[in-house]
Every structure is written in structure tokens, then in C-alpha cells.
Amino acid sequence: MKPYYFYLYILLFFLCALVSSSCTKGTQQDDTLIAQVKVLNDENSALSARIIIELTRSDIVSLRYRIKGSEENWKTVSTEKSLFKHRIPLLDLLENTDYEFDVLINGKSVSGLRNFTTAKIPQWVKDFYNSNDEGIVNQPEGYFLFSNMTSPSCTYVLDHHGQLVWYRIGPNVVKSVHMTDDHAILMIEDENKTSYADGNIVIKCTLAGDTLFYGKLGNKGFDQMVHHDLKQNNAGNYVLITNTFKDGRIWDGLVQWSSSGSKIWEWNTSEFKTYFPSSFEEQPWINSVFIDQDDNYLISLRALHQVWKVDSKNGAVIWRLGENGDLAMDHLSEFVFQHYAHRNHKGDIMVFDNGHAKRPYSRVLAFEIDERLKVAKTKLVVNVPYPYYSAIMGSVILMNDNSLLVTSSTTGTFMKLDLTGKLLWKKKVNGMLYRVEYLDAFNDMQR
Numbered sequence: 001m002k003p004y005y006f007y008l009y010i011l012l013f014f015l016c017a018l019v020s021s022s023c024t025k026g027t028q029q030d031d032t033l034i035a036q037v038k039v040l041n042d043e044n045s046a047l048s049a050r051i052i053i054e055l056t057r058s059d060i061v062s063l064r065y066r067i068k069g070s071e072e073n074w075k076t077v078s079t080e081k082s083l084f085k086h087r088i089p090l091l092d093l094l095e096n097t098d099y100e101f102d103v104l105i106n107g108k109s110v111s112g113l114r115n116f117t118t119a120k121i122p123q124w125v126k127d128f129y130n131s132n133d134e135g136i137v138n139q140p141e142g143y144f145l146f147s148n149m150t151s152p153s154c155t156y157v158l159d160h161h162g163q164l165v166w167y168r169i170g171p172n173v174v175k176s177v178h179m180t181d182d183h184a185i186l187m188i189e190d191e192n193k194t195s196y197a198d199g200n201i202v203i204k205c206t207l208a209g210d211t212l213f214y215g216k217l218g219n220k221g222f223d224q225m226v227h228h229d230l231k232q233n234n235a236g237n238y239v240l241i242t243n244t245f246k247d248g249r250i251w252d253g254l255v256q257w258s259s260s261g262s263k264i265w266e267w268n269t270s271e272f273k274t275y276f277p278s279s280f281e282e283q284p285w286i287n288s289v290f291i292d293q294d295d296n297y298l299i300s301l302r303a304l305h306q307v308w309k310v311d312s313k314n315g316a317v318i319w320r321l322g323e324n325g326d327l328a329m330d331h332l333s334e335f336v337f338q339h340y341a342h343r344n345h346k347g348d349i350m351v352f353d354n355g356h357a358k359r360p361y362s363r364v365l366a367f368e369i370d371e372r373l374k375v376a377k378t379k380l381v382v383n384v385p386y387p388y389y390s391a392i393m394g395s396v397i398l399m400n401d402n403s404l405l406v407t408s409s410t411t412g413t414f415m416k417l418d419l420t421g422k423l424l425w426k427k428k429v430n431g432m433l434y435r436v437e438y439l440d441a442f443n444d445m446q447r
């Protein structure tokens with residue numbers, strides 16, 4: 001072979017190698033930007049995934065994805081910050097489905113097309129919410145958040161068609177679940193099979209499964225069992241209901257933890273013995289806490305048949321609504337063993353009035369409170385249809401269209417009632433339900 005042919009072959013070889021590598025992997029520079037891409041998805045939450053993208057330099061990325069082989073438009077999620085490592089949440093996925101995705105920087109693919117397949121939803125998860133049963137009908141909007149009351153647990157979000165859009169399986173019973181203003185899930189869990197609503201773990205996690213807060217009895221400010229309810233206030237602090245053993249009995253209290261779990265405020269019903277009848281020896285049984293517009297607390301004391309407003313700074317009891325309270329009210333509107341005291345979107349204080357053996361049906365009540373004159377004017381009395389009487393637990397929320405979302409816990413039913421008490425739809429699950437929370441929006445970032 002003549003020497004110049006030899007050099008020509010060598011040149012051609014390198015040219016071919018260069019072309020083939022740029023066709024399969026993108027440009028040399030793009031190729032070096034991805035250090036690792038991982039997809040996290042499993043049967044504990046098959047309808048959401050996290051794509052972990054590690055770059056070789058800090059940058060902003062976007063990710064586009066769609067069902068593999070489909071002609072549907074790509075959905076794109078972009079990050080805001082320039083980082084080396086991104087965790088991109090994908091929600092609203094379908095179970096057992098192949099997806100394709102790629103990672104883009106400045107609109108250019110840097111990962112090449114990649115695939116993942118979502119897990120299957122376990123059958124027991126579907127069985128609890130009766131996935132094939134219609135239930136929710138003619139509901140124009142909204143989402144419904146609830147947990148089963150067993151271990152392992154499952155927390156559900158159904159859409160207004162009753163379709164499952166999100167779930168999370170956990171090892172422990174979920175005693176209370178709430179969606180925060182920043183669209184995360186806040187839960188009390190119980191590892192110890194404690195009866196009623198007590199729990200020893202508090203978790204805040206994103207819908208994609210990232211843990212934002214984890215507190216366990218014994219850590220930091222978590223020095224008493226918590227129960228029934230928890231909220232996060234505007235400052236990002238957690239507000240919870242506690243149990244305190246004092247003078248031979250259990251008193252309920254409130255605690256406020258910083259966003260990292262240090263105790264910053266504490267309050268206890270034992271300081272307010274004069275507000276309890278002298279014969280009263282039970283646990284006051286606070287079963288809900290709500291942060292009012294002025295940042296003070298509304299609490300329901302089930303055993304006292306009262307709702308209190310508590311000053312979140314100095315702990316003073318601002319008013320007491322209910323039987324033997326300090327607000328003037330119509331005696332026919334006194335409630336028994338009530339739940340879920342909160343201020344509804346019309347500005348009225350609303351409760352689920354459970355009832356008892358002498359009045360074996362539940363009601364929904366709402367009151368307009370004049371704090372200065374100490375008067376509670378009854379604004380709403382709605383009887384829940386008799387078959388849905390629930391002596392324990394339960395909740396009610398006034399929805400945007402001024403209908404009522406009522407949870408009948410012991411019958412495992414949530415339902416929509418109009419303001420005359422007419423049943424508009426009902427959804428039955430296979431077991432008891434503690435509460436159902438109504439969500440205007442779910443997954444705001446991708447809608």
C-alpha cells in the first residue's frame with residue numbers, strides 16, 4: 001500500500017468514528033454535561049416519580065416526557081435554580097406504563113431519549129377506594145384527600161371523577177393527613193398501634209415523595225405523643241395537639257415547633273380547670289386545630305362539647321362556643337362530640353356535630369361569631385341523612401359551590417350534600433375514614 005493511501009484510510013476511520021458518535025450521543029460538549037440520571041418510582045406511589053439528574057456543572061435544566069410511542073405533546077418541567085443535582089417531580093402518571101423522557105439544557109437534549117416504566121398499583125390499594133364504583137358524579141372540580149386507617153397505610157387523592165391521581169403507601173397507620181399551603185402532605189403516623197388518634201411520627205413530604213420534615217417522639221421538641229390534627233402556620237411552624245399526664249389524668253395541649261422541630265411554644269388545658277365542670281374527670285379530647293385568619297387557634301374539645309379560640313401568643317382563651325361556653329347562642333344549636341372546627345370560606349365557624357345515643361344523627365352547623373359582643377349567631381343547621389350518622393370522628397367542609405363535603409367516618413362514606421341536607425353523591429370506601437379534605441388544586445406546578 002502506498003503511504004498516502006494509508007493516511008487516507010486513517011483519516012476516513014476517524015471521520016466515521018466522529019460522525020457515528022455525534023449521531024448517537026449528541027455533541028461532545030452535551031455528552032459531558034450529564035453525570036447520572038436516575039428514575040425513582042415504585043408500587044408505594046406508582047403515579048408519581050422523581051427524576052434525579054446529576055450534572056458535571058451547575059445549570060438550569062428542563063425535562064420533557066410523554067408516554068412512550070405516543071404522539072401526545074411532550075410535557076415539560078423546568079427547574080428554576082442552577083444546580084449540579086436536580087430532583088424533578090413527575091405527577092399524574094399512569095400505572096404500569098412506559099414513558100420516554102430527555103433532559104434539556106438551553107433547549108438542547110443532553111441525555112438522549114431514555115425510558116422508564118411505572119409500577120403497578122397493588123390491588124388492595126384499589127380495593128379500599130372501590131376503584132370501579134362510580135360514587136362521585138356531576139362534581140365539576142376539586143380533589144379529595146384521605147387515608148385508610150390500617151397498617152400498612154395508604155393515603156389517597158381522588159379527582160372529581162373519582163379517579164385515583166395520587167397515593168402513598170406507608171408502613172404505619174396514618175392518624176391524620178392534611179395538605180399544606182405549599183401542596184405537601186403533612187401526616188401523623190403511629191408505629192405503636194396505639195388506640196384512637198395518637199401518633200409518634202410527623203412527616204411532611206412532597207407529592208413526589210421527598211421528605212421535607214421528619215419528627216419522631218423523643219427527638220428535639222417532640223416530647224409528648226401527638227394526636228388528631230396538625231397544621232403549619234404562616235411562619236412555617238408546626239402546630240399540633242398533645243397529651244400530657246398531670247395530676248393523675250390526661251390533659252390535652254397544643255405545641256408549636258419550628259420548621260426544624262424545636263419546641264417554641266406550649267399550652268395546656270390543665271391551666272384552664274375553671275372552664276371545666278367540677279365533676280369533669282375525662283380527657284378534654286381536643287380533636288382538631290385550625291389556624292384562624294388572625295393566626296390564633298380554633299380547637300374542638302370533644303368531651304366538653306365546646307370549640308375554643310386560643311390566642312397563639314399569650315395562650316388566653318378568647319372565647320368558648322357551645323354548651324356552657326361564654327358566647328350567647330341558641331341552645332338548639334349546641335353540638336355534641338363535635339369534630340373539625342374551622343372557619344369556612346364565608347367566614348363562619350363550622351363544625352361536624354356528631355350526635356350521640358339521645359340524638360342519633362349527625363349535623364353540620366355554622367356560626368357567625370361577634371367576638372366583641374360575645375354572640376354566636378347560627379348561620380347553618382343541616383341534618384346529615386340518618387344512615388350516615390357517625391358518633392365518632394368525621395368532618396365537613398363548605399365547598400366552592402356552597403355545598404357540603406361531609407365525612408361519615410364509621411360508615412366509611414364521604415358525600416356531597418346541598419344546604420337542605422339533600423344527598424347529591426356519595427362515595428363509599430371499604431373501611432373507616434377519619435376525615436376527607438377537599439383540595440381546590442393538586443399538583444399546581446404541572447397544571
Ligand SMILES: O=[N+]([O-])c1ccc(OS(=O)(=O)O)cc1
Nearest residue numbers: 195196197287302392393394
Ligand atoms: O377509631 N379510631 O381510630 C378513633 C376513634 C375515635 C377518635 O376520636 S375522635 O375524637 O376523632 O372521635 C379517633 C380515632
